[in-house]
Amino acid sequence: MVNDTTLDAILNRLDQGLEAALNRLVAFLRIPSISTDPAHAGDVRRAAEWLRDELAGIGFDATVRDTPGHPMVIARSQPGGARPLLFYGHYDVQPVDPLSLWDRPPFEPVIEDTPAGRVIRARGASDDKGQLMTFVEAFRAWRDIHGELPPDLILLLEGEEESGSPSLQPFLRENAAELRASLAMICDTELFANARPAIVTQLRxxxxxxxxxxxxxxxxxxxxxxxxxxxxxxxxxxxxxxxxxxxxxxxxxxxxxxxDEPPADLRRDWESLGFEAAEVLGRVGLSHPVGERGRMPLEMVWNRxxxxxxxxxxxxxxxxxxxxxxxxxxxxxxxxxxxxxxxxxxxxxxxxxxxxxxxxxxxxxxxxxxxxPASVMDTSDPAFAAVRKALGDEWGQEAAFIGSGGSIPIAGDFKTILGMDSVLVGFARDDDRIHSPNEKYDVDSFAKGARSWARILAALR
Structure with missing residues (x-):
């Protein structure tokens, strides 16, 4: 277990190294790793190799693995941990069309000052390069303070998520013994209502x-x-x-x-979130919810x-x-x-x-x-409570257990192929414009995201 003094040192290291971390993210974002466009196949591989070199530089045994499509990046720390953890992210990005709607070239990243704070503007800033780098930077700070990485970390970084992950399931099956852990960590999700951390516990x-x-x-x-x-x-x-x-x-x-009907305690949690359907619909020019009669709005998008x-x-x-x-x-x-x-x-x-x-x-x-199929996580695992507390300590609000109306197939693949649940924690915001022109990621999300992963690592070690 990491003591408070050591954790504070890791968090301070992250704070002091924020500008250097942003520079690394900017370099990563310059690589146009568009997986759906064959013309960018070389760029996708270049992004994989960039990640491999970054991870090797902080002490991981990191390799680029070929697939029939784009490569996977696999990295491992030294053995010896009580609980192996698998971290998943993807380094490929969406196409940029229509290019005319971008305010600046999508692969020339810039850090902008906005009324809401500093943001990183580029394709992939939020989905998923910025999110992926939050846990990489947490690992880097841990190594700097401890002199070594936490044991038994496995990283699986994919290059085909934005093109349907055709190579993923075969790769998981062929490498199951190497990749299997006690729990997966997935970073491709959002904060709830922009300010409250969240753990996605079920996916449609x-x-x-x-x-x-x-x-x-x-x-x-x-x-x-x-x-x-x-x-x-x-x-x-x-x-x-x-x-x-x-x-x-x-x-x-x-x-x-x-x-299944949601458990009573989960329903109470959802009711306490203050979700207003009219407010959410109002952002897209609508006002009246439709759907199954007699169901609360969050239930309709998460559990029906x-x-x-x-x-x-x-x-x-x-x-x-x-x-x-x-x-x-x-x-x-x-x-x-x-x-x-x-x-x-x-x-x-x-x-x-x-x-x-x-x-x-x-x-x-x-x-x-x-x-x-849908994925429902077993939140009775003590790790979920530990992650929830770690996020609350960083963000000043208790993390919400939420559902997702969308689908993240990798969580189901981890469950069915590798036999493990996933903790889905991310720091995107609903105005990040993912898949759209002028995508951005808040510098605050990036900084506090890295600090959050450091706290989560400390809580699970």
Missing amino acids: GLVGEEVIIRAADRDLHSGMFGGLAANPITVLAQALAALKDDAGRVTLPGFYDGV PTAEINGISGGYTGDGFKTVLPAEARAKVSFRLTGRQEPDSIRAAFRDHVRGFLPPDCTVEFHEHGGS
Whole structure:
């Protein structure tokens, strides 16, 4: 266990080294590691090698591992710890389009003064290079004070997160013995309400489906065939509209199998967070929440499954007007899953649902777009209480146990492939503009994030 005097020395070291740490982050952000663009494959590898060299320089045994896609960076400290910990982050970034909406070149980082404080402006500043470097800087300060790194740390740093992680699951399976730890630490999340630290303890899963309904062998004149021939858009619209009832519940048979109610203590915690749906919706020009009747707003985005239509097309959509019955209609539909819902069962139920609306002259084709179950962490592990206290000590507010409406598939992969839960702690803010032009990361988030990881390491050692 690290005593208070030693922890204070580590925290002071981080404070004194903040400007040097920012310079390192700026150098990292200059590398345009866009994993979705083959033209940047060399840059993605260069970012991996930059990380390897940084980690080796502070005492890790660090290597770049090739995959069929972009490389992984694996680093280990010396053995001998009571509890091995695996730290995960990703070093690839989103594309920058549309470039015209950036105020400055996205890979020429700058530290700006804003009314809310200093920010680091660049692609990847928040997602995920700035977040990743918070624990790297904590490790560096620990080494500077102790003379060595904490034992039994494993780092897994991915270069394909922004392109769907196609190499990740095979890599985890092939290297499970090397990567398995008692707990994973994931840094790709946010503060709650900008000022309160948070630990994500549950994540929704995801099922994505594209459906194509076809009828005639060509577009038809609506005056000659309207009312006689099947219209794929009408068929598709009827099937999609029937996905929900008037109370906002999804109608697929068995859809809610495995959906659990939140425990009473967790529900009380969520109620105490002061989440105002109208305020959140107001930021995007809306005011009235929709969803399942009788559910509180946070429950709807964290603990209830959804069915959403993400795109729909068919017929003539150009300028002017063209009176046709289209030959085909398409839609993209996603389901967010909670609890113990099974992605394959949801997918099969959706396909059966659509087939039930097909008239004899129509055919349907489905295309799968990923599927992952929800992840729910076992917060009875004492590590969660220790991390919660460490975050509270740094931020001056007790860390909230929260859910996430989105999906972080790596947490599920760690659970199913490596057999371990994850502690998801991050310091992004909801105005960081991740995936958008002019992405930023607050210097305060970066500094206090590194201090938070130092406290977490001390609490778990």
